[in-house]
Amino acid sequence: MIRLERVSRSFTTRDGEVAALRDLDLDITEGQFVAVIGRSGCGKSTLLRLIAGLLAPTGGTVTMAGRPVTRPRPDVALMHQLPALLPWRTALGNVMLPVEIRGLPRAEYRARAVELLDQVGLTGFHQRHPHQLSGGMQQRVALCRALIQRPRVLLMDEPFSALDALTREELAIQLQAMHMAAPATTVFVTHSIPEAVLLADRVVVLGARPGRVRRMLDVGLPRPRSFGHNEHVAQAAECVAELHDLLLND
Ligand SMILES: Nc1ncnc2c1ncn2[C@@H]1O[C@H](COP(=O)(O)OP(=O)(O)OP(=O)(O)O)[C@@H](O)[C@H]1O
Ligand SMILES: [Mg+2]
Structure with a gap:
Protein backbone atom coordinates (compact mmCIF):
# COMPACT_ATOMS: atom_id res chain seq x y z
CA MET A 1 0.00 0.00 0.00
CA VAL A 76 -5.12 10.65 2.92
CA ALA A 77 -5.95 12.43 6.20
CA LEU A 78 -3.39 14.02 8.48
CA MET A 79 -3.84 14.79 12.15
CA HIS A 80 -1.50 16.88 14.27
CA GLN A 81 -0.58 17.32 17.89
CA LEU A 82 -2.89 20.35 18.23
CA PRO A 83 -6.45 20.24 16.91
CA ALA A 84 -6.33 23.46 14.81
CA LEU A 85 -10.11 23.87 14.66
CA LEU A 86 -11.77 26.91 13.14
CA PRO A 87 -12.93 28.95 16.17
CA TRP A 88 -16.04 30.34 14.47
CA ARG A 89 -17.39 26.93 13.54
CA THR A 90 -19.18 24.49 15.83
CA ALA A 91 -17.82 21.01 16.52
CA LEU A 92 -20.11 19.64 13.81
CA GLY A 93 -19.16 22.47 11.44
CA ASN A 94 -15.48 21.66 11.90
CA VAL A 95 -16.02 17.97 11.20
CA MET A 96 -17.92 18.92 8.04
CA LEU A 97 -15.19 21.24 6.76
CA PRO A 98 -13.41 18.73 4.46
CA VAL A 99 -16.79 17.71 3.03
CA GLU A 100 -17.64 21.32 2.18
CA ILE A 101 -14.20 22.06 0.76
CA ARG A 102 -14.47 19.06 -1.58
CA GLY A 103 -18.12 19.71 -2.47
CA LEU A 104 -19.31 16.26 -1.31
CA PRO A 105 -23.01 15.57 -0.58
CA ARG A 106 -23.66 17.36 2.71
CA ALA A 107 -26.74 15.51 3.93
CA GLU A 108 -25.07 12.12 3.63
CA TYR A 109 -21.90 13.22 5.39
CA ARG A 110 -23.76 15.14 8.07
CA ALA A 111 -25.26 11.89 9.31
CA ARG A 112 -21.79 10.38 9.40
CA ALA A 113 -20.38 13.41 11.24
CA VAL A 114 -23.09 13.10 13.90
CA GLU A 115 -22.35 9.39 14.26
CA LEU A 116 -18.59 9.99 14.60
CA LEU A 117 -19.04 12.71 17.22
CA ASP A 118 -21.29 10.39 19.21
CA GLN A 119 -18.77 7.56 18.89
CA VAL A 120 -16.04 9.66 20.53
CA GLY A 121 -18.34 10.66 23.37
CA LEU A 122 -19.35 14.15 22.21
CA THR A 123 -23.09 13.60 22.27
CA GLY A 124 -24.66 16.90 23.34
CA PHE A 125 -21.63 18.94 22.24
CA HIS A 126 -22.14 19.02 18.46
CA GLN A 127 -23.22 22.66 18.46
CA ARG A 128 -20.49 23.94 20.80
CA HIS A 129 -17.65 26.11 19.57
CA PRO A 130 -14.02 25.13 20.16
CA HIS A 131 -13.53 27.61 23.04
CA GLN A 132 -16.40 25.89 24.85
CA LEU A 133 -14.65 22.52 24.63
CA SER A 134 -11.73 21.10 26.63
CA GLY A 135 -8.45 20.25 24.86
CA GLY A 136 -9.37 16.57 24.85
CA MET A 137 -12.79 17.31 23.36
CA GLN A 138 -11.22 19.49 20.67
CA GLN A 139 -8.84 16.71 19.74
CA ARG A 140 -11.81 14.31 19.50
CA VAL A 141 -13.40 16.74 17.05
CA ALA A 142 -10.15 16.81 15.06
CA LEU A 143 -10.16 13.00 14.98
CA CYS A 144 -13.73 13.01 13.60
CA ARG A 145 -12.70 15.60 11.01
CA ALA A 146 -9.82 13.37 9.91
CA LEU A 147 -12.16 10.36 9.60
CA ILE A 148 -15.18 12.03 7.99
CA GLN A 149 -14.22 11.11 4.44
CA ARG A 150 -13.34 7.52 5.30
CA PRO A 151 -9.68 8.09 4.41
N1 LIG B 1 11.81 22.54 7.28
C1 LIG B 1 12.95 22.19 7.89
N2 LIG B 1 14.06 22.94 7.72
C2 LIG B 1 15.22 22.58 8.30
N3 LIG B 1 15.38 21.50 9.07
C3 LIG B 1 14.31 20.73 9.28
C4 LIG B 1 13.03 21.04 8.71
N4 LIG B 1 12.14 20.08 9.11
C5 LIG B 1 12.83 19.24 9.88
N5 LIG B 1 14.14 19.61 10.00
C6 LIG B 1 15.19 18.90 10.73
O1 LIG B 1 15.09 17.51 10.42
C7 LIG B 1 15.28 16.72 11.60
C8 LIG B 1 14.06 15.85 11.81
O2 LIG B 1 12.94 16.67 12.14
P1 LIG B 1 11.50 16.07 12.46
O3 LIG B 1 10.62 17.20 12.78
O4 LIG B 1 11.11 15.16 11.39
O5 LIG B 1 11.82 15.22 13.80
P2 LIG B 1 10.82 14.45 14.77
O6 LIG B 1 11.31 13.06 14.89
O7 LIG B 1 9.43 14.64 14.33
O8 LIG B 1 11.06 15.18 16.18
P3 LIG B 1 10.04 15.41 17.40
O9 LIG B 1 9.95 14.09 18.10
O10 LIG B 1 10.72 16.42 18.25
O11 LIG B 1 8.74 15.89 16.84
C9 LIG B 1 15.56 17.71 12.72
O12 LIG B 1 16.93 17.81 12.88
C10 LIG B 1 14.98 19.00 12.23
O13 LIG B 1 15.67 20.08 12.77
MG1 LIG C 1 7.74 15.59 15.15
Whole structure:
Protein backbone atom coordinates (compact mmCIF):
# COMPACT_ATOMS: atom_id res chain seq x y z
CA MET A 1 0.00 0.00 0.00
CA ILE A 2 2.65 2.51 1.11
CA ARG A 3 6.21 1.86 0.10
CA LEU A 4 9.30 3.88 0.91
CA GLU A 5 12.42 2.81 -0.93
CA ARG A 6 15.81 4.18 0.09
CA VAL A 7 14.15 7.44 1.03
CA SER A 8 16.36 10.33 2.10
CA ARG A 9 15.41 13.84 3.00
CA SER A 10 17.80 16.60 3.90
CA PHE A 11 17.26 20.27 4.61
CA THR A 12 19.49 23.19 3.77
CA THR A 13 19.89 25.46 6.75
CA ARG A 14 22.15 28.38 7.60
CA ASP A 15 24.51 25.92 9.28
CA GLY A 16 24.62 23.66 6.23
CA GLU A 17 22.84 20.45 5.28
CA VAL A 18 20.77 18.60 7.86
CA ALA A 19 19.95 15.01 6.98
CA ALA A 20 16.59 14.17 8.57
CA LEU A 21 16.19 10.72 6.99
CA ARG A 22 18.69 8.59 5.14
CA ASP A 23 18.07 5.48 3.04
CA LEU A 24 14.88 4.54 4.79
CA ASP A 25 13.01 1.45 3.59
CA LEU A 26 9.51 0.81 4.83
CA ASP A 27 6.53 -1.19 3.56
CA ILE A 28 3.07 -0.71 4.99
CA THR A 29 0.27 -3.00 3.89
CA GLU A 30 -3.37 -2.05 3.34
CA GLY A 31 -5.24 -1.61 6.60
CA GLN A 32 -2.13 -2.03 8.73
CA PHE A 33 -1.64 0.11 11.84
CA VAL A 34 2.00 1.16 12.14
CA ALA A 35 3.32 3.13 15.09
CA VAL A 36 6.57 5.07 14.68
CA ILE A 37 8.72 5.86 17.67
CA GLY A 38 12.17 7.38 17.97
CA ARG A 39 14.05 10.13 19.70
CA SER A 40 13.13 13.75 19.20
CA GLY A 41 14.55 15.01 15.91
CA CYS A 42 15.02 11.57 14.33
CA GLY A 43 12.71 12.45 11.42
CA LYS A 44 9.27 11.12 12.41
CA SER A 45 7.34 14.22 11.33
CA THR A 46 9.43 14.42 8.18
CA LEU A 47 8.47 10.81 7.41
CA LEU A 48 4.75 11.62 7.78
CA ARG A 49 5.06 14.72 5.61
CA LEU A 50 6.76 12.67 2.89
CA ILE A 51 3.95 10.10 2.95
CA ALA A 52 1.37 12.93 2.97
CA GLY A 53 2.92 14.44 -0.16
CA LEU A 54 3.63 17.70 1.65
CA LEU A 55 7.36 17.24 1.18
CA ALA A 56 9.36 15.63 -1.61
CA PRO A 57 12.18 13.21 -0.85
CA THR A 58 15.70 14.34 -1.78
CA GLY A 59 16.49 10.70 -2.59
CA GLY A 60 14.54 7.48 -3.13
CA THR A 61 10.84 7.04 -3.80
CA VAL A 62 7.56 7.10 -1.89
CA THR A 63 4.69 5.25 -3.56
CA MET A 64 1.09 4.68 -2.57
CA ALA A 65 -0.84 1.87 -4.24
CA GLY A 66 2.00 1.69 -6.77
CA ARG A 67 1.96 5.38 -7.73
CA PRO A 68 4.57 7.94 -6.74
CA VAL A 69 3.35 10.39 -4.12
CA THR A 70 3.82 13.88 -5.50
CA ARG A 71 1.14 15.95 -3.76
CA PRO A 72 -1.47 15.66 -0.98
CA ARG A 73 -4.32 13.28 -1.83
CA PRO A 74 -7.96 13.52 -0.78
CA ASP A 75 -7.99 9.95 0.52
CA VAL A 76 -5.12 10.65 2.92
CA ALA A 77 -5.95 12.43 6.20
CA LEU A 78 -3.39 14.02 8.48
CA MET A 79 -3.84 14.79 12.15
CA HIS A 80 -1.50 16.88 14.27
CA GLN A 81 -0.58 17.32 17.89
CA LEU A 82 -2.89 20.35 18.23
CA PRO A 83 -6.45 20.24 16.91
CA ALA A 84 -6.33 23.46 14.81
CA LEU A 85 -10.11 23.87 14.66
CA LEU A 86 -11.77 26.91 13.14
CA PRO A 87 -12.93 28.95 16.17
CA TRP A 88 -16.04 30.34 14.47
CA ARG A 89 -17.39 26.93 13.54
CA THR A 90 -19.18 24.49 15.83
CA ALA A 91 -17.82 21.01 16.52
CA LEU A 92 -20.11 19.64 13.81
CA GLY A 93 -19.16 22.47 11.44
CA ASN A 94 -15.48 21.66 11.90
CA VAL A 95 -16.02 17.97 11.20
CA MET A 96 -17.92 18.92 8.04
CA LEU A 97 -15.19 21.24 6.76
CA PRO A 98 -13.41 18.73 4.46
CA VAL A 99 -16.79 17.71 3.03
CA GLU A 100 -17.64 21.32 2.18
CA ILE A 101 -14.20 22.06 0.76
CA ARG A 102 -14.47 19.06 -1.58
CA GLY A 103 -18.12 19.71 -2.47
CA LEU A 104 -19.31 16.26 -1.31
CA PRO A 105 -23.01 15.57 -0.58
CA ARG A 106 -23.66 17.36 2.71
CA ALA A 107 -26.74 15.51 3.93
CA GLU A 108 -25.07 12.12 3.63
CA TYR A 109 -21.90 13.22 5.39
CA ARG A 110 -23.76 15.14 8.07
CA ALA A 111 -25.26 11.89 9.31
CA ARG A 112 -21.79 10.38 9.40
CA ALA A 113 -20.38 13.41 11.24
CA VAL A 114 -23.09 13.10 13.90
CA GLU A 115 -22.35 9.39 14.26
CA LEU A 116 -18.59 9.99 14.60
CA LEU A 117 -19.04 12.71 17.22
CA ASP A 118 -21.29 10.39 19.21
CA GLN A 119 -18.77 7.56 18.89
CA VAL A 120 -16.04 9.66 20.53
CA GLY A 121 -18.34 10.66 23.37
CA LEU A 122 -19.35 14.15 22.21
CA THR A 123 -23.09 13.60 22.27
CA GLY A 124 -24.66 16.90 23.34
CA PHE A 125 -21.63 18.94 22.24
CA HIS A 126 -22.14 19.02 18.46
CA GLN A 127 -23.22 22.66 18.46
CA ARG A 128 -20.49 23.94 20.80
CA HIS A 129 -17.65 26.11 19.57
CA PRO A 130 -14.02 25.13 20.16
CA HIS A 131 -13.53 27.61 23.04
CA GLN A 132 -16.40 25.89 24.85
CA LEU A 133 -14.65 22.52 24.63
CA SER A 134 -11.73 21.10 26.63
CA GLY A 135 -8.45 20.25 24.86
CA GLY A 136 -9.37 16.57 24.85
CA MET A 137 -12.79 17.31 23.36
CA GLN A 138 -11.22 19.49 20.67
CA GLN A 139 -8.84 16.71 19.74
CA ARG A 140 -11.81 14.31 19.50
CA VAL A 141 -13.40 16.74 17.05
CA ALA A 142 -10.15 16.81 15.06
CA LEU A 143 -10.16 13.00 14.98
CA CYS A 144 -13.73 13.01 13.60
CA ARG A 145 -12.70 15.60 11.01
CA ALA A 146 -9.82 13.37 9.91
CA LEU A 147 -12.16 10.36 9.60
CA ILE A 148 -15.18 12.03 7.99
CA GLN A 149 -14.22 11.11 4.44
CA ARG A 150 -13.34 7.52 5.30
CA PRO A 151 -9.68 8.09 4.41
CA ARG A 152 -7.77 5.15 3.04
CA VAL A 153 -4.71 6.38 4.87
CA LEU A 154 -4.61 8.11 8.23
CA LEU A 155 -1.40 9.87 9.26
CA MET A 156 -1.18 10.97 12.88
CA ASP A 157 1.66 13.03 14.33
CA GLU A 158 1.65 12.67 18.12
CA PRO A 159 -2.10 13.30 18.10
CA PHE A 160 -2.64 12.76 21.82
CA SER A 161 0.55 14.16 23.32
CA ALA A 162 -0.95 17.49 24.44
CA LEU A 163 -3.58 15.72 26.54
CA ASP A 164 -3.64 14.56 30.16
CA ALA A 165 -2.81 10.90 30.72
CA LEU A 166 -6.32 9.60 31.25
CA THR A 167 -7.89 11.48 28.31
CA ARG A 168 -5.02 10.22 26.22
CA GLU A 169 -5.75 6.62 27.14
CA GLU A 170 -9.44 7.08 26.43
CA LEU A 171 -8.75 8.51 23.01
CA ALA A 172 -6.35 5.69 22.19
CA ILE A 173 -9.06 3.17 23.11
CA GLN A 174 -11.58 5.04 20.93
CA LEU A 175 -9.14 5.14 18.03
CA GLN A 176 -8.65 1.39 18.42
CA ALA A 177 -12.42 0.83 18.25
CA MET A 178 -12.68 2.97 15.13
CA HIS A 179 -9.76 1.19 13.51
CA MET A 180 -11.31 -2.20 14.26
CA ALA A 181 -14.64 -1.10 12.77
CA ALA A 182 -13.09 0.38 9.60
CA PRO A 183 -9.36 -0.19 9.30
CA ALA A 184 -7.64 2.63 7.45
CA THR A 185 -3.93 2.19 6.79
CA THR A 186 -2.53 4.18 9.70
CA VAL A 187 0.87 5.66 10.49
CA PHE A 188 0.87 6.87 14.06
CA VAL A 189 3.82 8.80 15.49
CA THR A 190 4.06 8.74 19.26
CA HIS A 191 6.50 9.17 22.13
CA SER A 192 4.47 6.79 24.25
CA ILE A 193 5.61 3.17 24.03
CA PRO A 194 2.50 1.76 25.78
CA GLU A 195 0.31 3.69 23.34
CA ALA A 196 2.26 2.19 20.43
CA VAL A 197 1.86 -1.32 21.85
CA LEU A 198 -1.86 -0.77 22.47
CA LEU A 199 -2.58 0.37 18.94
CA ALA A 200 -0.09 -1.00 16.47
CA ASP A 201 0.21 -4.14 14.40
CA ARG A 202 3.84 -3.15 13.96
CA VAL A 203 6.07 -0.68 15.78
CA VAL A 204 8.83 0.94 13.75
CA VAL A 205 11.74 2.25 15.77
CA LEU A 206 13.69 4.97 14.00
CA GLY A 207 17.33 5.45 14.87
CA ALA A 208 18.84 8.79 15.81
CA ARG A 209 19.56 11.38 13.15
CA PRO A 210 19.66 10.83 10.27
CA GLY A 211 16.64 8.61 10.74
CA ARG A 212 16.45 5.12 9.33
CA VAL A 213 14.56 2.07 10.47
CA ARG A 214 16.47 0.64 13.38
CA ARG A 215 14.08 -2.15 14.28
CA MET A 216 10.54 -3.32 13.64
CA LEU A 217 8.51 -5.14 16.22
CA ASP A 218 5.29 -6.94 15.37
CA VAL A 219 2.75 -6.78 18.15
CA GLY A 220 0.76 -9.98 17.90
CA LEU A 221 -1.68 -9.25 20.72
CA PRO A 222 -5.36 -9.83 19.92
CA ARG A 223 -7.73 -6.83 19.82
CA PRO A 224 -9.40 -5.15 21.54
CA ARG A 225 -6.39 -4.47 23.72
CA SER A 226 -6.52 -2.52 26.95
CA PHE A 227 -4.18 -0.69 29.30
CA GLY A 228 -5.66 -2.25 32.41
CA HIS A 229 -5.66 -5.84 33.61
CA ASN A 230 -6.27 -8.40 30.89
CA GLU A 231 -5.00 -11.84 30.02
CA HIS A 232 -2.20 -10.49 27.82
CA VAL A 233 -0.63 -8.10 30.34
CA ALA A 234 2.65 -10.03 30.49
CA GLN A 235 3.03 -10.16 26.69
CA ALA A 236 2.25 -6.44 26.38
CA ALA A 237 4.75 -5.60 29.13
CA GLU A 238 7.38 -7.65 27.28
CA CYS A 239 6.82 -5.59 24.10
CA VAL A 240 6.99 -2.34 26.08
CA ALA A 241 10.24 -3.37 27.77
CA GLU A 242 11.82 -4.44 24.48
CA LEU A 243 10.96 -1.13 22.81
CA HIS A 244 12.10 0.80 25.84
CA ASP A 245 15.53 -0.85 25.71
CA LEU A 246 15.81 -0.23 21.98
CA LEU A 247 15.02 3.47 22.37
CA LEU A 248 17.22 4.00 25.39
CA ASN A 249 20.24 2.30 23.87
CA ASP A 250 20.06 4.24 20.64
N1 LIG B 1 11.81 22.54 7.28
C1 LIG B 1 12.95 22.19 7.89
N2 LIG B 1 14.06 22.94 7.72
C2 LIG B 1 15.22 22.58 8.30
N3 LIG B 1 15.38 21.50 9.07
C3 LIG B 1 14.31 20.73 9.28
C4 LIG B 1 13.03 21.04 8.71
N4 LIG B 1 12.14 20.08 9.11
C5 LIG B 1 12.83 19.24 9.88
N5 LIG B 1 14.14 19.61 10.00
C6 LIG B 1 15.19 18.90 10.73
O1 LIG B 1 15.09 17.51 10.42
C7 LIG B 1 15.28 16.72 11.60
C8 LIG B 1 14.06 15.85 11.81
O2 LIG B 1 12.94 16.67 12.14
P1 LIG B 1 11.50 16.07 12.46
O3 LIG B 1 10.62 17.20 12.78
O4 LIG B 1 11.11 15.16 11.39
O5 LIG B 1 11.82 15.22 13.80
P2 LIG B 1 10.82 14.45 14.77
O6 LIG B 1 11.31 13.06 14.89
O7 LIG B 1 9.43 14.64 14.33
O8 LIG B 1 11.06 15.18 16.18
P3 LIG B 1 10.04 15.41 17.40
O9 LIG B 1 9.95 14.09 18.10
O10 LIG B 1 10.72 16.42 18.25
O11 LIG B 1 8.74 15.89 16.84
C9 LIG B 1 15.56 17.71 12.72
O12 LIG B 1 16.93 17.81 12.88
C10 LIG B 1 14.98 19.00 12.23
O13 LIG B 1 15.67 20.08 12.77
MG1 LIG C 1 7.74 15.59 15.15
